Structures are given as C-alpha cells and as structure tokens.
Amino acid sequence: MTDRPLSGRAAIAGIGQTEFSKRSGRSELQLAAECTLAALRDGGLEPADVDGFVSFSLDAVDEIELARALGCRDLTFFARVPHGGGAACGVVQQAAMAVATGVADVVVCWRALNGRSGQRYSQGVAGQIVTTDLVHWGWYAPHGLFTPAAWTALAARRYLHETGATSEDLGRVAVTLRRHAARNPNAFFYARPLTLEEHQASRFIAEPLRLYDCCQETDGGVAVVVTSAERARDLPQPPAVILAAASGAGPEQEVMTSFYRDDLTEMPEVRAVARQLWAQSGLAPADVSCAVLYDAFTPNVLVQLEAYGFCGRGEAKDLVREGWLELDGRLPVNPHGGQIGEGYIHGMNGVAEGVRQIRGTSANPVRGAEHVLVTAGTGVPTSGLVLGRA
Amino acid sequence: MTLAAEALDARLEGFVGREIGPPETGPDPVNAPMIRHFCEAVGDACPAYLDADWAARSRHGGLVAPPAMLQAWALRGLRPPPRDRLVELLALLREAGYPDVVATDCEQTYERLLRPGDRVTLRTTIESVSKEKTTALGPGRFVDLRLAFEDAQGAGVGSQRFRLLLFKGAGGAAPSLERPRRPRPPASEDTRLFAEGLARGEIRIERCAACGRLRHPPRPMCPACRSLARDFAVASGRGIVHSFTVIHHPQFPPFSYPLVVALVDLEEGTRLVADLVDVDPAAVAIGMAVEAEVREVEEGLALPVFVAAGRASGRRGPEGAGGAARALGAGAAARPSARVPAARASTLRADEVAVGDALPPLDVPITVTGIVAGAIASRDYQDVHHDPGAARRQGLPNVFMNILTTNGYVGRYATDWAGPEAVLRSIAIRLGVPNLPGDTMTLGGRVAALAGDEATLAVEGRNGLGVHVSGTVRVGLRPRGGP
Numbered sequence: 001m002t003d004r005p006l007s008g009r010a011a012i013a014g015i016g017q018t019e020f021s022k023r024s025g026r027s028e029l030q031l032a033a034e035c036t037l038a039a040l041r042d043g044g045l046e047p048a049d050v051d052g053f054v055s056f057s058l059d060a061v062d063e064i065e066l067a068r069a070l071g072c073r074d075l076t077f078f079a080r081v082p083h084g085g086g087a088a089c090g091v092v093q094q095a096a097m098a099v100a101t102g103v104a105d106v107v108v109c110w111r112a113l114n115g116r117s118g119q120r121y122s123q124g125v126a127g128q129i130v131t132t133d134l135v136h137w138g139w140y141a142p143h144g145l146f147t148p149a150a151w152t153a154l155a156a157r158r159y160l161h162e163t164g165a166t167s168e169d170l171g172r173v174a175v176t177l178r179r180h181a182a183r184n185p186n187a188f189f190y191a192r193p194l195t196l197e198e199h200q201a202s203r204f205i206a207e208p209l210r211l212y213d214c215c216q217e218t219d220g221g222v223a224v225v226v227t228s229a230e231r232a233r234d235l236p237q238p239p240a241v242i243l244a245a246a247s248g249a250g251p252e253q254e255v256m257t258s259f260y261r262d263d264l265t266e267m268p269e270v271r272a273v274a275r276q277l278w279a280q281s282g283l284a285p286a287d288v289s290c291a292v293l294y295d296a297f298t299p300n301v302l303v304q305l306e307a308y309g310f311c312g313r314g315e316a317k318d319l320v321r322e323g324w325l326e327l328d329g330r331l332p333v334n335p336h337g338g339q340i341g342e343g344y345i346h347g348m349n350g351v352a353e354g355v356r357q358i359r360g361t362s363a364n365p366v367r368g369a370e371h372v373l374v375t376a377g378t379g380v381p382t383s384g385l386v387l388g389r390a
Numbered sequence: 391m392t393l394a395a396e397a398l399d400a401r402l403e404g405f406v407g408r409e410i411g412p413p414e415t416g417p418d419p420v421n422a423p424m425i426r427h428f429c430e431a432v433g434d435a436c437p438a439y440l441d442a443d444w445a446a447r448s449r450h451g452g453l454v455a456p457p458a459m460l461q462a463w464a465l466r467g468l469r470p471p472p473r474d475r476l477v478e479l480l481a482l483l484r485e486a487g488y489p490d491v492v493a494t495d496c497e498q499t500y501e502r503l504l505r506p507g508d509r510v511t512l513r514t515t516i517e518s519v520s521k522e523k524t525t526a527l528g529p530g531r532f533v534d535l536r537l538a539f540e541d542a543q544g545a546g547v548g549s550q551r552f553r554l555l556l557f558k559g560a561g562g563a564a565p566s567l568e569r570p571r572r573p574r575p576p577a578s579e580d581t582r583l584f585a586e587g588l589a590r591g592e593i594r595i596e597r598c599a600a601c602g603r604l605r606h607p608p609r610p611m612c613p614a615c616r617s618l619a620r621d622f623a624v625a626s627g628r629g630i631v632h633s634f635t636v637i638h639h640p641q642f643p644p645f646s647y648p649l650v651v652a653l654v655d656l657e658e659g660t661r662l663v664a665d666l667v668d669v670d671p672a673a674v675a676i677g678m679a680v681e682a683e684v685r686e687v688e689e690g691l692a693l694p695v696f697v698a699a700g701r702a703s704g705r706r707g708p709e710g711a712g713g714a715a716r717a718l719g720a721g722a723a724a725r726p727s728a729r730v731p732a733a734r735a736s737t738l739r740a741d742e743v744a745v746g747d748a749l750p751p752l753d754v755p756i757t758v759t760g761i762v763a764g765a766i767a768s769r770d771y772q773d774v775h776h777d778p779g780a781a782r783r784q785g786l787p788n789v790f791m792n793i794l795t796t797n798g799y800v801g802r803y804a805t806d807w808a809g810p811e812a813v814l815r816s817i818a819i820r821l822g823v824p825n826l827p828g829d830t831m832t833l834g835g836r837v838a839a840l841a842g843d844e845a846t847l848a849v850e851g852r853n854g855l856g857v858h859v860s861g862t863v864r865v866g867l868r869p870r871g872g873p
Contacts, residue, residue: 138575153635207636
C-alpha cells in the first residue's frame, strides 16, 4: 500500500442518463435500467461485465432487480450510501474502493427517481418519505418543520446574519446557474435565463429562501461506470480518473437539522470531505479548473465555496459579486446549470457533468479543465470527488 | 365524447349569456330589523348599521346596511321560485347527474351604501356553464352568474359574480373531512423524559447525572463523559432567537401560515426548535427575546411554543410547573380562548396604514345555531344550511355555513379593523373546506395594497380542515391628512 491508496486507482469510464422531465411516464426501475445501459454502452462495456452496484439508500430500485432487468451475471459487491443527496459522490467512493481493493472490477453507480411525478421532496417528510430515523424527525415535524427548504432556511438565515450576504447574493447564484443552463440543451431551463429582478420578485417558500433559490423536482436517471484506471485506458472514452473520493460527517451531525452546533454556518462535514480530497489528490483549491457544487438551494453554494477553501469565512458573497462562478470566471461553477438549472437527480447529474468536463464534451466546456471538484448534498453527511485526466 | 354528452353540452350552451327571467324586486325594502338580524348572526356591532343617533352624526349621515347583505335584499326567501331559466338549468344538471349544489365564489362590488327604505331590484344573467371538472367534492360543473342590483330609480347600487358548483355528491367521491393532524413525535425510551415533561407542562433538558452537562436533543449517553446516568433540568423557557424561518409553502392543513419556526438559545445553554406564535412574522429577528410555554396545540398534543418575551401566559420552571400542569389537565381550559379583537371606534386614516400591516386574528366558533341564524338572516333557505339530513345526503356530516354568512363575517372583519366610518367597496371571496359545527374559523389578513384612501385587504379564514375562505376586500378609509 502506498500512502495514497485510493488516488488514481479507479476511473469513471462511462456515463449515461435518461432525459430529464417533469413526468417520465415510466417506472424508476426502467429509468435505472435505461441510464445504466447507456452508461455501459458509452464506456464500451456490456451488462455481463458488471459485478458491482452502488446507489443511494433513498433510491427505490433494488440492485438485484436492476441486475435482472439488465441480464447481469454474478455480482460480488453491492452497497448503499445513506443521507439523501449527501450520497452523490459517496457512491463513487464506494465503487472506487471496491475496484482499488479488487473486490469488484466494473461497478455501476446509479440514481433514478420520479422526483416530480412521483414522490416530491418539496412536500416534506410528513408521513411521506420513509426514514429509519423517525425519532429525529419527531423533534421538527410536529412544529411544521418538514421540508428541505424549511430545514435549510434556518441555517441560511443565520449564515446571512453572520456574513452580511443578502437575498440578492443568493439571487446572483441563481442567475448565474440559470445562465449556464440556458446554454445546455439537456437542461429544463434551456434557453430560459433568469434575471435578478425576477429572482427578487419570486415568492417566499421558507424565508429567506425564495422560489428561485430552490432546485427543481425532476424525473430521470443518471448512471456512471467505475472501473480500474488501468482498464479504463483501454476503453473508448477518455477516462475521468478519480484523484480523490471522500465522505464526511461532523460532530453533532444530524440529517438536515444540525441545529445544535455552536456555529450553524461552519459545515464541519464539508470541511472533513475537503480535507481528505486535498490530502488524497495532493491538490489545493487553486488547482481546481471547475467546480460542480451541490445546489439544492442557493445558500449551499456559498457555504461550500468557503468550506472547500476557495475563500475565507463570509467571503463567498464577494466571489459571487466578482463573477468567479461565471463560465469565464476564475472558478466556473455548475456549467451544466446545476440542480437549479439542469435538473435534480440528487447530485448524480453533477458527477456526469464532472466527467464531461474532463472529456471536454460538456455543453459549456471549461477550456483546459484538468481538475474538477464534484460535491454532494449540503446539510447532511456528505461526500466529494476530484476528477482528473489520465 | 359521447353523443349524449354532446347533446347536453349543446343544451347547456343555450343558457349562456341569457337573463334568467324578468327582473325581481325584493319583497321588503332595506329595513332596520333585517339589518339587526344579520348583524347578530355575524357578530357585527358596527354603529353605522345599528345606532341611528351615531350614524346620523357620522359621515354616513344616517343608518346604512351591511354591504354584504346586498343579495339578501333581493332574494325570494320561502316564496315558491318562478319557472325561470336558472331553475330550468339546475333541473337539467340534476337530470344529467349533478344533483347537489354549493356556492363557491362570491364577488360583490358596491356602488353605494344602501339605506333603510331603498328597494332593490335584481337582474341575473347566466354567464357560463363549465365542462365537467374534478373538484374536491367530486366531479361537477361550475355555473357562473352575474347579478346586477338597481335601486327604485334604476341606478346601479352594486353587482355580484356568483359561482355555483353542481356536483355528484354522495354518489361521487365523498370529500375527505377527516381533520388533518400534526405528525406526532414517536415514542422512544431515549426521549421519554421530554414527553413526560410536556405532559406536566414542563420543558425538560436532559442532564448527565455524572458530570452535570446538559444536552438536547436527549440521547442515552453523555457525549462528554460517556456516563449512562441521566436526569433532567426544567428550562425556565427564557431564550434568544438564534435563527428562524417564516414558512409560506407548501402548506399543510393543521398549521397556520405564514408559520414562524424558531431555533432558540435557551438561557440554560441548549437550543430548542419550536413554533413562534402570536407574533407578526415581520417583527421576528435574530437576537429577539422569547419565552417558551407548553400548549396543547391540538387535542392530545402538548408542545413547546415560543412567544415574544413578556407575552407568556404562565411561567415555567419549578415554581410554575404545577400551575401549567393543572391548566393542561383541565383540557379545554388549556386551549387559548377565542380571540376577538376590539372593533375600532374611530376610523383609520389612509396615512395611518402601510402595506403589509397585519390584521389581528378573529376566532369565530362555528355552531349549528350560528349557521342557521346566518342562513335565515341572509334569506338563504337551501336545506343543507339548516337540515342535517339534507347535508348528510350531500356527503357532509352536518349543516354547514352558507357563503353569504361567510361574506358577512369577512365584511365585519374588515370594518372591525378599519372603523365604523370606513366604506366597503367590494368583497370577493372563494370558499374551500366547509365551516362545520364544533370547529373554529380563524380570520386573518393583511394590507395587500394602498391607493388613495382605499386599502385592499387580503383575508383568509382557516378552520380545522384547512382554508375555508380566501379573498380580498377593498375598503375606503378616512382621507389622508384629514381630521
């Protein structure tokens, strides 16, 4: 074992997705099968090559159902990563570890959901979303606090209070992401940019969050195929090498409601992921060409810019005002439009965008993108990736 | 579409755009006794309607009628209806499978206030009949009517758009009238001490029995010394808002919106999440001093709530806990009594009002007597408003409030706030869930717009089933800069 046992050992060799819509008209199992097959074909592989599957604990599809649909053979590895959107990069971390240790050779990570026509997360956990942690929700739901927007709003309010960032700063994030989405034909908001005035005029969902601070609800599926960096070199697509993959939870961690920490704005779980990513990859924030930051809500982007070390505490608003996040800025963020602009596939569409940036095939390619940071859900135990070229 | 359905649509189309019959003049002129009956039914004590001496000295120059009574002056009451086109239309719809009828929307515009002696004549036009729609009451069709009211000189005194829903009641999908309840905190051995505290009116904070450290939410082991031994402290309830949100959407029926939820630093050093109530959402800020108390927020559910410091009804803590426990034990006594803000005696001036101003909430207990009194006072003899059997055949458990009584409450709510010399210019309401006996409707509102001397109020009335009424009221205030 070297001192960096994971970095560079595995790569994403294939990506695939369904269309993103408000009504897929088919089962989540079918969405999962379609995007998985697309990812395998993209990578020059067949279902018979697959020996591992990883998804989110919230995914409705069972991996053996998916394997039967695809006609897979023996599986040697299957795992689930908990805590909602925090799993988006954790699934790739699990796959990379399985590949690096020889437990599996070709691992599919997928997420498929009918997030608009089926179970809508905006409708909250009031008897809808099944969770093993009912006691935890029992501290909030009886008071009417049961939507992701409402949970996020409490931390966001405190963040704005402490940093002096404003609703307009949140609006600038939304406007930037919608500008990116407007140039991405796969995005729901393709050709439909947003103005700051429209953002400021949009109704409140849970103050300080307005409608356009919130991501979409989307039907669709995304899969990526992880194999060894060595094997990936012989496959048709330029590999997106996994230079770092990490998960993190912090002290006094709760899912979406870590309300009892001294400082609500510090996000120790994100800092734990960041610390590992920079150590594993040997890179620093300044080396990142492009960042795909999880954006369920606009404040997520600001706190992550700080926790990943692109700026100091409370300075993210200045980066936004100075245009860092634009396609021609110093740190282009979410060139696909993010979950606010492209669609909400629980962060997996961000992993696919990270791969496209490495390949140079994004709708909005960042010139010379060499190192791409991809992150997962904020406010929950979370995860991240650094992708690079072979 | 089947041929029969096409034929029905064609026959319905024949009614559209036509007056239902000759104009009808109300049997009685505007008169003080009917005004008094209506005011009693909706609890309106405005002197402009009831006190001739006061009214003569006011800018009204004499008694006026509650504007919401507009339609009542022209209704036939129990006299048999003529064979007019509306009767024919309703009969046709009944045959076509829509036997039940409720009014869902009423938009009244007032040209002038009516006075005792005025005689009101009504012309009714059928504006449209919709295709079949899926509604909460079952499949149905909407009939839109336009009503024009004139005085004896032929001058317009007001107009009204009225929407009826004809639907397949008991035979169709029965409406869900199960009272939505808040989610219950699940019972767990680890959180039992907190639940037991609430049952006694206490907010307990778990304490490590070995090192004395407080922790919330409770958990079985002390994260500092790993002791499993635990007891609790009782919170004073005093605290400071650390963060908060005002929730607008989505709305879940058992809660009232906008809903303020606060994360509070308790003075003991732990934090607690609970609703912040009896407060103007716009006045909430980080750093605000609050006090917690335990309330029975609905039957069988005691929860901590925060109120602004100094507003708590009883103190918590060791010395206050016994009193709180008695209050909770008394059941209904623990629930806040009906809020009835005092009607303003002197009328608001337009420059005393700002957009966003909140109207104080008004609680209206719903009783069978109140429903029947309101229906009769508005001359609405539809059986579902006085005959429980008829209401049950329509799929409802009991008689329910008619739209004109709700309209009267909305009008009263606006003038209670604005003052007796205010002039109602319009009331536009839409009904949602029914007002049923045993429930309480809470009216709330805010100033949505201001133009000249006129304020537009956004009003909403909620009951235990959800939103009963939402709408807008335009009301003329005293002019800016005047006395």
